Amino acid sequence: MSDLKRGLSEAVGAAFAAAGLPAELGRVTPSDRPDLADFQCNGALPAARRAGRNPREVAAEVAAGLAGNPRLSAVEIAGPGFINLKLSDAAISERAREIAADPRLGGELVAAPRKILVDYAGPNVAKPMHVGHLRSSIIGESIKRIYRFRGDTVVGDAHFGDWGYQMGLLIGAVTDENVAVRDAVDGLNAGTGDEAKAVTIFEANVSLADLDRLYPEAAARGKTEPDYRDRARKLTAELQARKPGHFALWGHFAKVTQVALERDFHALGVDFDLWKGESDVDELIAPMVAELDAKALLVDDQGARIIRVTRQGDKRELPPLLVVSSEGSAMYGTTDLATIVDRNQSFGPDHVLYVVDQRQADHFEIVFRAAQIAGYVAEGQLEHVGFGTMNGTDGKPFKTREGGVLKLNDMIVMTRDKARERLHEAGLGAELDPEAFEDTAHKVAVAALKFADLQNFRGTSYVFDLDRFSSFEGKTGPYLLYQAVRVKSILRRAADEGVVAGEITVSEPAERDLVLLLDAFDQALVDAYDKKAPNFLAEHAYKLAQTFSKFYAACPIMSAEPVVRASRLALAGTTLRQLEQALDLLGIAAPDRM
Numbered sequence: 001m002s003d004l005k006r007g008l009s010e011a012v013g014a015a016f017a018a019a020g021l022p023a024e025l026g027r028v029t030p031s032d033r034p035d036l037a038d039f040q041c042n043g044a045l046p047a048a049r050r051a052g053r054n055p056r057e058v059a060a061e062v063a064a065g066l067a068g069n070p071r072l073s074a075v076e077i078a079g080p081g082f083i084n085l086k087l088s089d090a091a092i093s094e095r096a097r098e099i100a101a102d103p104r105l106g107g108e109l110v111a112a113p114r115k116i117l118v119d120y121a122g123p124n125v126a127k128p129m130h131v132g133h134l135r136s137s138i139i140g141e142s143i144k145r146i147y148r149f150r151g152d153t154v155v156g157d158a159h160f161g162d163w164g165y166q167m168g169l170l171i172g173a174v175t176d177e178n179v180a181v182r183d184a185v186d187g188l189n190a191g192t193g194d195e196a197k198a199v200t201i202f203e204a205n206v207s208l209a210d211l212d213r214l215y216p217e218a219a220a221r222g223k224t225e226p227d228y229r230d231r232a233r234k235l236t237a238e239l240q241a242r243k244p245g246h247f248a249l250w251g252h253f254a255k256v257t258q259v260a261l262e263r264d265f266h267a268l269g270v271d272f273d274l275w276k277g278e279s280d281v282d283e284l285i286a287p288m289v290a291e292l293d294a295k296a297l298l299v300d301d302q303g304a305r306i307i308r309v310t311r312q313g314d315k316r317e318l319p320p321l322l323v324v325s326s327e328g329s330a331m332y333g334t335t336d337l338a339t340i341v342d343r344n345q346s347f348g349p350d351h352v353l354y355v356v357d358q359r360q361a362d363h364f365e366i367v368f369r370a371a372q373i374a375g376y377v378a379e380g381q382l383e384h385v386g387f388g389t390m391n392g393t394d395g396k397p398f399k400t401r402e403g404g405v406l407k408l409n410d411m412i413v414m415t416r417d418k419a420r421e422r423l424h425e426a427g428l429g430a431e432l433d434p435e436a437f438e439d440t441a442h443k444v445a446v447a448a449l450k451f452a453d454l455q456n457f458r459g460t461s462y463v464f465d466l467d468r469f470s471s472f473e474g475k476t477g478p479y480l481l482y483q484a485v486r487v488k489s490i491l492r493r494a495a496d497e498g499v500v501a502g503e504i505t506v507s508e509p510a511e512r513d514l515v516l517l518l519d520a521f522d523q524a525l526v527d528a529y530d531k532k533a534p535n536f537l538a539e540h541a542y543k544l545a546q547t548f549s550k551f552y553a554a555c556p557i558m559s560a561e562p563v564v565r566a567s568r569l570a571l572a573g574t575t576l577r578q579l580e581q582a583l584d585l586l587g588i589a590a591p592d593r594m
Contacts, residue, residue: 003106003522004095005030005039007071008085012041015065021047021058028085030520037076037084038516044081055081089507096504096515100574105581106521109151110529116154117343118144120355121270124161125257125277126170126211129264129408131398132357135387138453140355141270141587142534143385149585150529155347158261160277162254163335166219168236170211170253171246172228173218178205185245195248202252208260211253240282254279264409269446269587281338285330288338289323292374298323309369318362321370336367340376351381353532358386358459385532388461390453398464412445418470419444419478426472428482428594440591444470447477447588454586455538475542477588483545484583484590487576490557494569499558501573502566510554514571517547521578525585534586541582548575 005028013026025043032040044062048055059081066075071091076084099106120140123129129137140156148154175182184201187193222229239246258275265271289305292298298305303326310317322331330338343349354364364384371377392398398406419441423429429437452469456462472478494500506512517540524540527533557568580590 002108004087004091004516004519005523008039008087011066011069011071012043012062012083012085015062016043016047018065019058019061021051021062026062030516031084033084034513036078037074038087038512039085041083041085042081044083048081059083087512089505089512092512092515093504093506095519096506096571096574099515099518099521099578100504100570104149105574105578106519107149107525107581108522113151113153114350115348116147116152117347117349117352118147118154118156118355119159119352120144120156121158121265121272122161122356123158123257123261125167125253126208126215127257128208128212129261131390131406131408131411133408134411134449135390135453135458136355136357137265137268137270138450138587139385139387139458139534140353141268142450142454142537142585143353143355143532145585145587146525146528146534146537150525155273155349156271157274157276158265158272159339160254160258160275162250162257162277163240163279163282164332165222165232165236166215167239167250167253168232168234169218169222170215171235171239171249172232173214174206174210174249177214181205181249185249188245188248189243191244193245195244198245198248199252202249203256206249206252206256208256211257264412267409267412267442267446268449269589276339276342278335278339281335281342284338284341285334288341289330289334292323295374297373302326307370307373309366309373311369318366318369321366333363333367333370337370337374337376340367340371340382344376349381351383353383353385355385355387358388360384361386383532385458387458388456391461391463393463393465395463411449415445415449415466415470416441418466419448422470422472422478423594428472432593436591436593440594443589443591444478444481447481447583447590449477450586450588451477451480451538454534455542457533457535480541480545480579480583480588481590482594483548484576484579485592485594486552487548487572487579488590488592490552490572491569491576493558497558499565499569501570502563504570504574505563505567506571508555510551511568511571514547514551514575517544518574518578521582524582528585537582537585541579541586544575544579544582548572548579 008028009026012028013023016026017023025047026041027043028039028041030039031037044059045055048058051058056077059077063075063077063083066072071087072085073088074086078084118140121133121137123133144154144156175185180201184193184198188195188198222232235246239250254277292307297307299308301320304322305324306320306322308320321333321337323334325331343352356364361384368382371382372379389397423441423444429440432440448469455475469476470478472482506515521540524536527536555568557565557572560568583590
């Protein structure tokens, strides 16, 4: 089973070949003038240039070769040699029935499935998620789902920031403030404490709110007080040496942070297969550095050890990868390199996608080149999937009114409040019980946030405008949910009246338009997959909802005569299934009622 465009391209390509012309010139595209044709082929113009012929003559010869094709009701030549193709009602009906019968709704699998790892979100220990994590989380989750739907084996990794100097700062700050915690840590370090009892003390005395409060203070002191900074570095070294008390307290930091993060992520419809952190590769760093040294890849530079990554022909010189600092410690890029080694050992991905802010492009280019030089990966195996920023009305990265960074949980709460307000304004959800209403409001809020982001190409920045995002009118997530709920209501009414769907037979223009949109699902998937850009799928979902609305206005379902009613009911059901599938690939769930 293939989509209509692909099938027509094959047929037109065969007609070109029969005329002694390259078959690849037969590629068809959706018509620029849908009022005149469904698809068009512009290949006669380049074919004529190659053959030194008149393009209309070439087009006429190709059109003659298509005569009698049962899928086409008309083949016409326009302008200098454009070939316009109109499908027969029978071909459209057959394709509609294929999509309706297909569990994948016309979305095809990749020809050669791969093992893919998607690295996204990048949360940190002791730091609640903030609005800066939003785009990576939303885009990465959608890309993961799209790749998995197309047949790849996909693993999503949160890449937890849980190691390094900031941990030493926190250990010092927490033990300074809380005597019970300090005594428990000291007892474990001295070998006289009980770990289970210490963990109980940590749980009773150290929350994520405490860590969030203490970290900025500790970081500020570390910048201005040399003794405080030196102690934090010492504590970090002791942690990384697995000193029992420090290690147990750090484990509590990681646990309370992950519990809160999983809550926030799950509320957004974002879930990970792996929560591997920087700590998971710490023990790989020393042997990796030794291996790099043995391969003569490390260069001494002012006491540090680096890998030079600049290539001949580069338009600008990239900085080297700093592997070992002049103080003898591993650096951020070293951990990234060790993470590549760990992923090769534990998963063996064919391709790794790093869904991270575009501003990190140079860092990843440096790490990727170093990984290639070291022989860990092939050219192109690692890919940075960059994105722009979510901005405020001032055009700068979004801040609170006070100028601070908005916590993600606060944004979710704010958007959910707006969703409730919008539902009440639109007179929706009044018949729902309180629990169902809250669930609907949450889904509307998530749809507002996610669709506002994913409708844009990921490389562009956009302005956060909650009033616009949460509207039930226009190109918004709530509008899509409203249309999905509308179709569900139609199907429930049909079921209540004992009306069942039948075989789809298309004849009306609005029915044809809807099937052509359903048929375009696979191309939207291919584009989203190839370009790592969910906006193609978001655009398809929006057009599908719009086209269904026009179909429903032009082609009554329940009042139609029985055979037509059964056909249109089946078409409505198929539309709902594909719309919900597209929304699910964007990470959006539709409620049953509104």
